[in-house]
Structures are given as C-alpha cells and as structure tokens.
Amino acid sequence: MTGRRRSHDRRLAARRPYRGAGLLARFRIRDQQHLSLCILQRPHAVRGAVAADGACDACRPACPLCPCATGKPRPGHRRPLRLYPGRRGHGDRLRHLRRVLVRVRRTGPSPASQPHRQEAGRHRSHVALCADGRVAGRRHRPDRRGMGHAAMAALEAGAVRLRHDVRGRHSPGAHRAFPYLGDHGPRRADRRDQRHHQAHLCPRHLGPAAAVGVHHSDHRRQHLEADVNDDALIDALKARLPAEAVRTDDDALTLAMHDVHVTGERPVAVVVPKDAAELASAVAAATALGHAVIPRGGGLSYTGGYAAPGPGAVTIDMQGMNRILDIAQEDMTITVQAGVTWKQINNALKPLGLRMPFIGTFSGAGATVGGGLGHGALFFGSARYGSAADNVLGMEVVLADGTLLRTGQGALAQPSKPILRSFGPDLTGLFTHDGGMFGIKTEATFRLIRTPAEQGYASFAFSDIRQAADALCEMARADLAEEIYILDPSAADAVHADASTMAKTAVSVARGAGGAFKAVKALAALAKGGTDFIPEGHFSLHLTAAGRCAAAVEADLAAAHHIASRRGGSAVTPTIPRVARAEIFANLNGVLGPRGGRWAALNAKVAHSDAHRLIDAFDAMIAPHAEEMAAHGVRYTRLVSALANHCFSFEPVFHWQDRWQPLHRSAPDPVHLAAFEEPVPNPQGRALVDRLRRETVDLFRSLGAASNQIGRTYPFRAALSPAPDHLLSTIKQALDPRGLMNPGVLGFA
C-alpha cells in the first residue's frame, strides 16, 4: 500500500464508526423503508443505499457522511455494483435474518491495530451489515476453501444464494453445503459469467432492503462481485416485453460486451425492442430497479460507446427497431426508426430518385441511424453535406425514466411535421454526438435531396501527405465534391491486394454506370486502373463529384485537376472512388484488416489552417515508437477527409495482428472470413496499440482538436472548460438523476 493511500485511509478512519477486516463502513437507518450504507473500503470506496422498492431516488446519495455522496468520481472509485433482492427464496426458514452482506475477503491476518482482528480471525473475514444498524464481523471457515466469503456469509445468513466463488470457478462445496441452492446455484452462474462471483439477496429476509449501489475499483472486482438480482430484472422485463425480446443467451451477452476494439462488462440482459413503447417500457423497468441501460445500434464502433463500465447493465439492442416509417416525397423528408441502417435508407430511396445528403458510413451495411447520430457519423456525402447530425431535423428519444420526448417541431404541444430543426434552442442538437448519454433515440427525421443526375470521379497521387492535404482543403473550400479523402500508401496497397473485391465490383460498376456505353467506359476505366493505379509509396487523393448535369460535374473535375496539379499531384485512374460508390454498403468485411488483422482508428477535426500542424504533431509523436511498433507488428495508416467545406478530418488507424473480437467473426461475409485464420493473441501488440491510442488522444486534446465517435475513448468531459461542463452536467442530472443512461460515455458518470 502506498503512503498516500495509507494516509487517505487514516483520514477516513478518523470519521467512521467501524473499521475492521479491511472494511470501513458507515451506515444509518433512514426509516422503516430505507437503510443507507456507505462502505469505505481500502483501497477504494463503496457506497450504496437500500430501498424497499429498489428504485428510490432519494436513497442514492443518501449517506451524508460519505465523500462519494458528492457524486464526484475520485481515483479508485468508479464502478457501480448493485445488490438486488432475490426472487425465489430459501428464506422462509430464515425469516429473522436481515443482513446485507457487503464485503468479505481478506487474506492474511488483520493488522493488530484493528479492533476486529480477534473476531475476524487470522485467516479471512467477512462483515455483514444488519438492518438494525450493527455491523457484524464473522469468522471465515478456512475449510471451505475457494468459496467466496461474501457468499459464504450470506449463505449462512440465508439471504444470499451463492453463484460463484471469487476465483470464478464453480465451487462444488457450495452445493454440498447448501443443497437449497438448487437451479440458481453456481452451474447457471458459470454459464453466465466465468469471472464473477454473484449472489442474490432475498427481499423477504432483508426486510426493507432491496437494492444497494456500490462503487468499487477495477482491480478489486474479483473480490467483490456480490449482488445483482438478475432474475428480478429479467422477470420485470419479461413481464413487459415479449419473451423473445429479452435475451440472456451467451451469444447475445457476449456480442453486447465487445465493440470492434473495446471490451466492457457483460450485461445482465439484451433487450431487443421493436417499437418506442416497448423500448420506453424496458428502460423504465430497468432503471426503476437501478440498472444502467446502454443503447447499441449496429455495434460497429471502436471507442467503447456501448461497452458497459460495470456489471448489472441492460443493453438495448436497437436492431429490432428497423422500420422506415415515412418517406414524404412532397416534403423531402424521411422518418425512420433508429435501428435502421444507412444501407436500408439508401435502398428505399433509390427507386424514388431520392437520397439523403449524407449517405452513410463505410460501415453503413450494419451501422444504424441511432448510432450514427450518437457518434457523429460521416463519410459518403460529407464533404458537401456534413455528418448525419447535420442533416437530422427532429428525433424521438426515450429518457432514463422511460419518458418519450420529441425534438424539433415534434416538441410542440400541437406537433407538426418536423421540418424546422431549431424552433427555439436546438433540442435536436442536444441528442447528437451524445453517445446516448442523454437518452435513446427511437426515431429520426432527415431531409432529402434528389439524387444528382451525374457523378464523376478523380484520383491523384502525391509524394507528400502535406501536399495532398493542401489539395484536399482547397477542393473542399471550393465545394467541388461530395466526398474527398486521402489514403496512405499502404492503405491503397490493401486495395490492390483485394483483387477479388475488384472483380466483383466490376459488375456493380457496370450496373451503376447508367447505359451500355457508360458501362463499357466505366469497366474500361476500371481495367485500365487495374491494380497498379497509384505509384508506389504515394498518397492518393480521391473524390466523387456530383451534379445536375454532366457539364457541371466536368467543370468540378476540371477544377480539381487544376488544384491537384498546382499542389504537385498527378492524375491516376479513379478506380477507388468509383469502386467505393459502386459498392456502397456492400458488406462489413472492413471490420477486418487486409490480412485478417485488427485495426482501430482515432480521429481529429481541425480547421484547414491547422492541417499541417496536426499532421506534423502526429508524425513527431509516433516517430519515437517506430522500433517498438516494428517489434510487435503494429503499423499505422492515415485517412484524411473533408467534412463540409470548412473542416479537416485526420484519422490515424493502427493495425496489428491479434485475436479477434466477436464482431470480427460475426460481421464479415462467411466467404471473406474463411480466407483468414484467426491470428494468435498478441497482448503486447494490443497493449502497445492502446498506449499509442492514449498518446494520440492526448495529443489531439493538446491541440484543441474535436473528434466524433467520442464514446469512452476521448476524454470529452475532462477537456471541457468549467462553464460548459457545469451546463452539461446539469442537463445530465435533470434528464438522468441516477446516472443510469449509458453511464460513463463522454466522461459523464
């Protein structure tokens, strides 16, 4: 233990009524219905409140003695852990017991200075909090080795059912010693979560006790994973939703806890609502029981946006809400459920000669509207029309308590068609780029445009990324294209390598070219480009121009050629932008890198005038890591693009070979997947990538850059100045007083 930690403990000790067995506790009986407790536990703190219905707001910050009652996070005091009442009881025989076990486990003897040493015994000890206000220390039985001590004490008290031992293994002794564990015993828990010890509390025997919120630190989690009455939650959800909408199977839970790069805690359940009413009902049920709710769209992000920060969360899988609700051709709007993908929208609008201005992301075959609005999705169409958030006119959102709220003109008492987004302060904007921290989007309305009659493509090679960036900025300022982007030399090589995609794409290119003559021309262009259209080691700039007539497109392309040549670029066959547009939203094979490896990107948005500064700063940051990166097989590429005509977007992408996340197995086409063997785990490579990502994020922050896809990767809140931080915290507090709506995303717990 560090000296600092020791003095911290001493400070706490001076103010507490009980200290022993490695546990510091404060608690008080509030009334007949509520017991609040605060456990200050070395080296971290836990706190909580117990309420009769498990949903008492007043109880949450209940303990006035507790430094954590301020709600301010402090080191080692992060994760919510909850205790819930058990559903089925073994409690009849133990009616008299009213204990909530809060903490047990201590290895080795207690320090002599601690008064409870004798009581706790030499080996391990546990403590139970009693409803009459006493803290009871109990002696551990060394012969029941491997049992979680928390569960042990609770089992003895009859209030808790054992699910796991602390080391995550099934403990056969538990069944022998406590036959009443029955179906709810360790075997089932084993399937649910190999790592966690879990126990259930029985409300009848805890009297008023029903829910306890506890904060604990990561590295202690294995010692204390008491709690959570999953069954009560699952019952509540099943009572409100069709059984098939509440998933607790391993596949669903596993997928929900991993994004493309980040792994979070395993949720208790995955709810798949099919409409706003079901969603609102599920959210209300879960939060009433004190569970966090976490929205997940297509799941195709890599910044931990839906990675649960602690146990007990419910993932709301939006993929069941995938209906296009209205295409108002006269009004030029489309209204969709939030689980609709960009591909669905594009397919529905195409026959009508319409499209969204922002068309979608590279991941648009699976990425959803809700995820895109929450994450500031951008790419196809973004150089001219901005991001998804720039094109939304109104939304419907479910708040943490299940309230349905509409924004834009939908917010009016006399609701009208959502044509004007900001009638008064921009409520719609509040729910964009928010990572779902304010609420879960159920519906969104976007504006539409007529599909431009003509499209054209251009590509240029540059020997230097700065020259390419200058050209991109100039083209963006002149509004010459719908998307403009720069690929690193090795990123373009990956396109070369994927010749089979190219062959398949040829058909789409021909199909999408419009007319036999154009098809032949397009295929000829593709063939000419072949696989060597970019000189080795060159950065390539690509653009898609679009307009009402061929002359307008040609004029834009001519202007682009002029700019590129002035900036030192040379024209090459525009195979890449043509293929990208022809096969827009083709598949999700891109979750895997070129050789079946992994990748994870970061991004920074700055003004055009800061482009060089950003590129130079990143180069300077990454250069000293070259050797280490080579040693662990980590490399990087850069993707540069234009967002509207004023914003420069820079995305370093780290690549390495490593064990796959579940999404790497489930998202790509089976045929594509079959071409690769899953790489062996590369923990050092992964750790290096994580370190480089952190350094990159710090660098972006130091340059004042903004980012989309904030999730839990960018320190958004920490980067705010006090006034906006206060405003956003106040809004969060008003919308989600218990912090149960995607806690931790954007840094708001």
Ligand SMILES: Cc1cc2nc3c(=O)[nH]c(=O)nc-3n(C[C@H](O)[C@H](O)[C@H](O)COP(=O)(O)OP(=O)(O)OC[C@H]3O[C@@H](n4cnc5c(N)ncnc54)[C@H](O)[C@@H]3O)c2cc1C
């Ligand atoms: C191969 C590949 C290509 C990509 N290309 C691009 C690209 O071109 N442009 C780009 O911007 N990004 C891209 N991404 C990143 C990612 O796909 C996008 O950020 C995308 O918008 C995520 O959408 P999703 O539906 O998968 O959201 P998820 O990953 O499921 O969720 C993203 C965030 O939104 C929240 N959320 C999800 N649904 C809702 C809802 N209904 N209400 C409230 N909050 C919600 C989640 O909690 C999470 O915080 C790419 C990723 C991959 C793997």
